[in-house]
Amino acid sequence: MITQKDIAREAGVSVMTVSRVVNGQYKKVSRENIEKIQSIISRYGYVPNLSARSLSSKSSGIVVLIIRGKGNRLMDPYNGAIVGYMSQFLQEAGYSTMVYTVLDYRDVTRRLRTWNAQGAIFFGMFDNEIEQIREENKIPLVFNDSYSTLRQVTNIGIDDFKGGQLAARYLIGMGHRLVGFCGTSLSDNGVDRQRFLGFSSVLKEAGCPLSEESVFDADLESLPPPDAYADGRQPTALFITSDLKAIEFSLRMRSQGLHVPQDCSLIGFDDLPIAGFTTPPLTTIRQDIRQKARYTVDTLLNHMADSSRPSERIVLDVSLVVRGSVADLRT
C-alpha cells in the first residue's frame, strides 16, 4: 500500500507537502509541486489511510447510526428506508456510516468511542438514558422521535399528535362513532402515546370518547381478535399506529372471513410503499421519511461543523392519505 512517505520520496519533497496536496490546501504549495504530486497520486491510485488520519487529527469522519432493538432491524421497511436515506446523505457529504443495533444503552458509549465517531443519530426510545449518553459522549448527538423532557435535546420528529387528530377527524367525518386505537408502549411518552392523545382528544370533543376496552396497548400478539368486531356492538374502525401492523391485522381478519372495510375500517401510520399495494389500499397518516432523514443528517452536520450551535427541535408535518380501507358509514 502506497503512503505519503512513498510519494514524498518519489517527488523529492517532504511528507508535509504531500499531505497538504492530499488535503487540498493548494494555496500553501507551489503549482509545480501540486502537479507533480497529483500525478504520482493518480498513477499509483493512492488513497489516504483514514485510520491514521483519524488517530492524528482526532476527526474520524465516521457517523454512527444507533438503533434500539434486537435482531434484523433493517427488515422493518421504515428502518430500512430511513437508514438507507441517511447513509446515502452522509456518504454524499463525505462521511462514513456505521450501523449498530443495541439492546442496552451502555453499549452506546463503547460503540461511539471505539471508532472515535464524530456524531451519532439515535432511533427508538432512549429518552431516559439521553442524559447519561450525552455525558459520556461529548460529540454531536441527534435523536429521532424523542419526547424527552430535557430542555436541550436535538431532535427531529413529526407531529404525532396531529397524526392522531387527523385519523380521528376522518373517521368521525366518515360517520364512525365507535372506534378503537392500537399502539405500543402507551405508558411511555413516545410517538404512540402522542398519537393516542391526539386521536382521543378529537373523539372526546366529538362526543364519542374512546372507551377503555377499545384501546389496545399491543404487541402484535395481543392485537384484538378480529372477530370481536363483527357483531355491531364493537368498534367500526381501528386506528393502528403502523402500516405494517395494520396490514397484518387485515390479514388476520381475512383469514377469519372478515373484510376491510366492510367488517372493520382501518387507518395505518407511516405511508410505507406497501400501504398502496394492499387490497383495499390502506388509508394512512403519511410521514415523509426522506425529508426526515434529510433534516436529521443536515442538523447533525451543522452541529458537527459548529459545536456551539444550540440544540434544536424540528417537527415535521404529517398528512392524511385517503385510500380504501375506511368505510363510509354516512347514509
Add this chain to the structure above:
Amino acid sequence: MITQKDIAREAGVSVMTVSRVVNGQYKKVSRENIEKIQSIISRYGYVPNLSARSLSSKSSGIVVLIIRGKGNRLMDPYNGAIVGYMSQFLQEAGYSTMVYTVLDYRDVTRRLRTWNAQGAIFFGMFDNEIEQIREENKIPLVFNDSYSTLRQVTNIGIDDFKGGQLAARYLIGMGHRLVGFCGTSLSDNGVDRQRFLGFSSVLKEAGCPLSEESVFDADLESLPPPDAYADGRQPTALFITSDLKAIEFSLRMRSQGLHVPQDCSLIGFDDLPIAGFTTPPLTTIRQDIRQKARYTVDTLLNHMADSSRPSERIVLDVSLVVRGSVADLRT
C-alpha cells in the same frame, strides 16, 4: 478519553502489560496485574481506540458491504433484509460494518483502502470487474449472485435456473400454455438470465415455447401494458422475476380494471414478506434471505481467518410457494 498509557501509570506497569490484558492474553500477565488493570478499566470505562489498533496491527475489524446502484438501495426490501442480516451477523462476530453504494467499480478500491477493510461483500453485477477489483484489493472478497466465469470466485448464490423451472412447471401444471417472462438485463449472464433459461427450457419441453414477444427485458417503464393480456390471444400468465415488480404490475392491472389471476396470472420471485400481504397473495419462488446472509458472512469470516482457503461457490436451494395469484385453467 482515557488511554492505555493512563491505565499503565495508574497501575504502575508498562503499556504493554495493559495491552495484553485488554486483548485477553491472560497467560502472559500475573494474576495480580490482571485484576488491578481490569478494575481500572471498568472504573474509567476504558474502550480501546480501534483506529490506533487498526493502524498498528493492520487489522481494522471492518467489513464493507458494497452495493451497486444509486440512491437509497436499502428501500428495496430485499436489500434491506440482507444488509440487515449481514450487519447483524458481523456485529455478533465482533466486526464493524460499513455500507457503501457505488456506481462505478473504481470507487470500490478507494472505499476498501481508506478504512483498511479486512473483507468485503458485493451485491449486484460486478462480474466484468471482479478480476480488476481483486487485483487491487488483496483482501477476502465474497460475492452474492455472481455468474462470473472466472474459475476462482467465492460466491453465494441461489439456484436461479431451478427457480425458473419451478415457475414454468407450476404454470404448465395449472393448465397454462401461453405464458410470458419479465426480467431485467437479460443480455448479461446474471440471475435473471438464468431464471429465464430455466423457465424457457421447461416450456420448450412441454411443447409450448416462449415466443419472442412474450419475453420482456424490462425496467419498470417498459413492462408490458397489462391490457395487452385481455384478449385471450395473449399470455394467460406472467413470470416476473421480482416480487416487487410483480406487485407493481398487478396494481397497474387493477387500475385498468383487470384482475389477478382472472385476467392474467402472476408468479413472482424472492418471497418477500409483502408477497403474503397482497390480494390475491402472490405465488412466488422463495429464496431464504437470512440463510443467504448467514452463509455469506460465515464464508467471508472463514476466508478472513485463513487467507489460503480455496475459493468456494455455494448454491442455495429455492422453492415454489403457492398462494393465490395463479389461476387454475385445467378442464
Add this chain to the structure above:
DNA sequence: CTGAAAGCGCTTACAG
C-alpha cells in the same frame, strides 16, 4: 511474566 524501543500513516504546531 515484564518492558523499552520502534513503528503503523498521518496531522498539528511550529520555525524558517
Add this chain to the structure above:
DNA sequence: CTGAAAGCGCTTACAG
C-alpha cells in the same frame, strides 16, 4: 511556500 519534530494510541518483535 517548505520541512523537521513530535505525537495520536496502539501493537509487533524482541530482549530479559
